[in-house]
Amino acid sequence: xxxxxxxxxxxxxxRFGEFVAVREANVAIEGGEFFSFLGPSGCGKTTILRAVSxxxxxxxxxxxxxxANMAGIGPNKRPTALIFQNLALFPLMTVWENIAFAxxxxxxxxxERRRRADELLELIALPGQGEKMVSELSGGQRQxxxxxxxxxxQPDVLLLDEPLSALDLKLRQHMRSELRAIQxxxxxxxIYITHxxxxxxxxxxxxxxxxxxxxxxxxxxxxxxxxxSTAFVASFVGENNAFAGKVSAISKNQATIDTSVGKLxxxxxxxxxxxxxxxxxxxxxxxxxxxxxSGTGTSNKIKARVRTEEFEGAVYNVFLNTESGEAxxxxxxxxxxxxxxxxxxxMTLSFNAAQAVVLPRGELASE
Amino acid sequence: MKSSTFLSxxxxxxxxxxxxxxxxPLILMSITAFNSSxxxxxxxxxxxxxxxxxELAADxxxxxxxxxxxxxxxxxxxxxxxxxxxxxxxxTQVWPRARPWYYTIVISPILVPGVxxxxxxxxxxxxxxxxxDASYDSVFYNGTFLTVLGQSTFISAYCMLVFISRxxxxxxxxxxxxLDLGATHVQTFRKIMLPFLYPAIGSAxxxxxxxxxxxxxxxxxxxxxxxxxxxxxxxxxxxxxxxxISALAVIIxxxxxxxxxxxxxxxxxxxxxxxxxxxxxxSSAFGNFMQGWLSGNPAMILLMLVFVAGLGTVWFSSQYxxxxxxxxxxxxxxxxxxxxxxxxxxxxxxxxxxxxALEDGATxxxxxxxxxxxxxxDPNNLEQAPTDADTPSDGEGAGAESPGxxxxxxxxxxxxLNEEPQ
Ligand SMILES: Nc1ncnc2c1ncn2[C@@H]1O[C@H](COP(=O)(O)OP(=O)(O)OP(=O)(O)O)[C@@H](O)[C@H]1O
Ligand SMILES: [Mg+2]
Numbered sequence: 084x085x086x087x088x089x090x091x092x093x094x095x096x097x098r099f100g101e102f103v104a105v106r107e108a109n110v111a112i113e114g115g116e117f118f119s120f121l122g123p124s125g126c127g128k129t130t131i132l133r134a135v136s137x138x139x140x141x142x143x144x145x146x147x148x149x150x151a152n153m154a155g156i157g158p159n160k161r162p163t164a165l166i167f168q169n170l171a172l173f174p175l176m177t178v179w180e181n182i183a184f185a186x187x188x189x190x191x192x193x194x195e196r197r198r199r200a201d202e203l204l205e206l207i208a209l210p211g212q213g214e215k216m217v218s219e220l221s222g223g224q225r226q227x228x229x230x231x232x233x234x235x236x237q238p239d240v241l242l243l244d245e246p247l248s249a250l251d252l253k254l255r256q257h258m259r260s261e262l263r264a265i266q267x268x269x270x271x272x273x274i275y276i277t278h279x280x281x282x283x284x285x286x287x288x289x290x291x292x293x294x295x296x297x298x299x300x301x302x303x304x305x306x307x308x309x310x311x312s313t314a315f316v317a318s319f320v321g322e323n324n325a326f327a328g329k330v331s332a333i334s335k336n337q338a339t340i341d342t343s344v345g346k347l348x349x350x351x352x353x354x355x356x357x358x359x360x361x362x363x364x365x366x367x368x369x370x371x372x373x374x375x376x377s378g379t380g381t382s383n384k385i386k387a388r389v390r391t392e393e394f395e396g397a398v399y400n401v402f403l404n405t406e407s408g409e410a411x412x413x414x415x416x417x418x419x420x421x422x423x424x425x426x427x428x429x430m431t432l433s434f435n436a437a438q439a440v441v442l443p444r445g446e447l448a449s450e
Numbered sequence: 451m452k453s454s455t456f457l458s459x460x461x462x463x464x465x466x467x468x469x470x471x472x473x474x475p476l477i478l479m480s481i482t483a484f485n486s487s488x489x490x491x492x493x494x495x496x497x498x499x500x501x502x503x504x505e506l507a508a509d510x511x512x513x514x515x516x517x518x519x520x521x522x523x524x525x526x527x528x529x530x531x532x533x534x535x536x537x538x539x540x541x542t543q544v545w546p547r548a549r550p551w552y553y554t555i556v557i558s559p560i561l562v563p564g565v566x567x568x569x570x571x572x573x574x575x576x577x578x579x580x581x582x583d584a585s586y587d588s589v590f591y592n593g594t595f596l597t598v599l600g601q602s603t604f605i606s607a608y609c610m611l612v613f614i615s616r617x618x619x620x621x622x623x624x625x626x627x628x629l630d631l632g633a634t635h636v637q638t639f640r641k642i643m644l645p646f647l648y649p650a651i652g653s654a655x656x657x658x659x660x661x662x663x664x665x666x667x668x669x670x671x672x673x674x675x676x677x678x679x680x681x682x683x684x685x686x687x688x689x690x691x692x693x694x695i696s697a698l699a700v701i702i703x704x705x706x707x708x709x710x711x712x713x714x715x716x717x718x719x720x721x722x723x724x725x726x727x728x729x730x731x732x733s734s735a736f737g738n739f740m741q742g743w744l745s746g747n748p749a750m751i752l753l754m755l756v757f758v759a760g761l762g763t764v765w766f767s768s769q770y771x772x773x774x775x776x777x778x779x780x781x782x783x784x785x786x787x788x789x790x791x792x793x794x795x796x797x798x799x800x801x802x803x804x805x806x807a808l809e810d811g812a813t814x815x816x817x818x819x820x821x822x823x824x825x826x827x828d829p830n831n832l833e834q835a836p837t838d839a840d841t842p843s844d845g846e847g848a849g850a851e852s853p854g855x856x857x858x859x860x861x862x863x864x865x866x867l868n869e870e871p872q
Contacts, residue, residue, distance in 0.1 A: 136630055159629045171623035175645050188633040188641070236631045 087115030179213030312354030349439030534609025568671030
């Protein structure tokens with residue numbers, strides 16, 4: 084897997100005038116991996132990608148591709164290919180001319196270009212569509228043409244800027260697995276940008292979660308979900324119930340927090356171990372699927388009243404309010420059994436301390 | 451119901467007036483090109499003729515000016531398109547906050563009166579010529595050269611406006627995509643930007659050509675000792691014009707129509723190319739093309755008809771000679787004069803003293819260039835005609851008797867009537 088070309092960002096700052104778009108980014112992307120940048124809109128994802136592909140220079144720090152410093156090397160000299168947020172297919176060219184553009188500018192003959200374009204059309208499952216104009220393709224097909232066009236340049240690193248954001252859900256899911264398959268097939272490094280956390284988690288070997296120009300955590304998807312390193316990551320990736328309070332006790336890797344709904348115990352996140360002390364402001368996060376309605380077994384108990392219930396098929400979600408007014412969400416697998424009950428029903432919720440995460444208090448992702 | 455009828459009548463009337471105002475002069479002028487009268491006029495109609503086209507072809511001054519106009523327009527097209535394109539591209543590159551200033555500066559030649567541009571171009575190059583001690587046949591005093599430069603000062607600004615409006619629709623991501631795929635900046639310009647700009651280059655070239663061709667107020671200063679079509683025409687008007695100018699107008703109108711048709715056809719084909727995927731039957735693409743092309747635009751059909759009519763006229767011209775008509779006309783007049791004496795059917799023929807006057811009128815109307823007489827006579831005659839109850843039938847009789855077309859009979863009959871009351 085590590086046969087491909089890696090990308091390294093060292094202390095990269097990118098400023099637009101006074102505005103800091105990217106703050107001290109340190110990222111090591113291994114060759115041949117599928118790496119994702121995940122973050123809300125405007126957090127600087129595109130900016131990082133543009134710096135990697137050479138459209139803008141970092142104000143500070145270095146970007147190296149395959150160990151070579153890229154400072155002063157233009158976008159047409161870098162071994163990268165970027166798939167633009169809006170695709171940027173050439174509207175005056177046919178599909179195959181679009182795909183073979185990278186060969187055309189290198190002076191390849193028409194026959195050769197056509198052959199390569201046909202191969203790539205095969206790869207993206209659009210055989211025989213080379214003569215069409217781009218405007219005659221569907222959104223998903225354009226998407227694939229953009230990927231083929233980038234692959235034709237035989238880049239060492241393929242950069243994808245939210246390429247699936249314009250597609251509907253079905254097509255998006257289909258394209259996700261297709262992208263992953265293409266990546267395995269060609270074996271080059273993919274750097275993928277998205278603000279859809281599901282997309283990032285399903286496809287990536289590693290994910291970098293960004294917030295307002297700062298990279299908050301880099302890890303594999305499971306770690307990011309189970310062991311977030313900041314309150315922002317915990318609230319941005321997946322859904323989480325958050326309760327804020329003061330640390331009242333610490334024992335081993337667990338901490339007890341005094342919250343408005345009572346004392347809650349959870350495991351201290353790996354990144355926060357040793358930095359959280361008694362008396363600190365902290366937060367405890369618990370996933371909806373970790374909350375149970377049985378109200379037995381553990382010390383973590385919350386009294387709440389049902390507000391609404393949502394049926395999703397495989398799971399059903401229950402939205403509750405605690406006595407002090409906090410919203411709590413609970414998800415349970417649909418086993419055909421009894422439901423939570425009508426709105427207003429009072430119940431005691433419980434969760435395992437091992438399934439709750441304690442983090443220093445911080446800004447949450449705004450939904 | 452009633453108000454809507456009124457409205458449609460009003461709108462219809464308005465349209466008639468509007469189009470009459472737009473095209474009336476053109477149509478009238480085109481018709482005068484085929485009248486053998488020495489002065490461009492429609493009524494009275496003398497003879498259908500093509501002699502003015504011949505006259506036009508023989509007018510060396512005019513042709514000289516026309517040639518110069520073409521040369522100058524060609525030069526202006528080349529220079530203005532290049533400067534306009536460079537200026538427009540520059541606008542996309544300059545620092546955003548400087549853009550309004552830059553724009554104002556490059557657009558200002560359009561706001562400066564053409565006369566001022568002409569004089570200043572002349573003065574500037576004259577001073578420059580004096581400075582380098584150039585001779586009078588050097589480029590500094592060359593009318594063609596100066597006119598190309600003078601016109602380009604503001605025509606390149608027109609071109610720039612065309613390019614700016616096109617560039618505003620350009621997606622800069624396309625350029626980045628090309629660069630990202632390994633294209634050099636030159637390749638990016640050639641393969642991405644230029645194809646995008648082709649239609650605008652075409653429009654700008656046509657615009658520049660037309661603006662140069664019809665320019666007078668800058669040209670009249672910069673042309674120095676030479677001449678262009680507009681300056682020749684302006685001179686001719688001063689000394690009186692003949693219908694060869696109308697003939698020129700007919701040719702220009704015809705060329706414009708052909709150009710418009712060609713342009714529209716090209717546009718439609720372009721459109722069709724984009725929609726090519728939607729056409730199910732590619733084998734009858736041409737049929738589809740013609741169908742789609744004609745069905746959409748009544749104005750185009752009209753232009754087409756005008757064009758076909760023009761072709762027909764040209765064919766007719768090769769078969770027809772105005773000489774016969776003129777001969778007929780003269781003969782007819784002579785006949786009329788001879789008849790003054792022996793003709794007993796005409797009541798007015800006994801007034802011998804009037805014969806010279808009649809003769810005058812006849813020759814004037816038919817052969818000389820005096821347009822006033824015929825026109826003045828007609829209304830007078832008509833007013834006086836009712837004084838004699840018999841005359842209308844008599845007039846008709848005279849008309850039917852005379853050889854050639856009955857129109858002439860009508861023209862002459864009133865002349866005869868005119869004598870009667872006196
Ligand atoms: N050329 C620029 N000049 C000034 N500010 C810029 C420029 N480009 C981006 N920014 C700012 O940098 C920040 C990050 O922009 P960026 O395009 O990287 O966001 P993003 O994470 O890709 O968002 P999205 O998910 O909406 O695409 C934004 O606040 C944006 O306003
Ligand atoms: Mg973006």
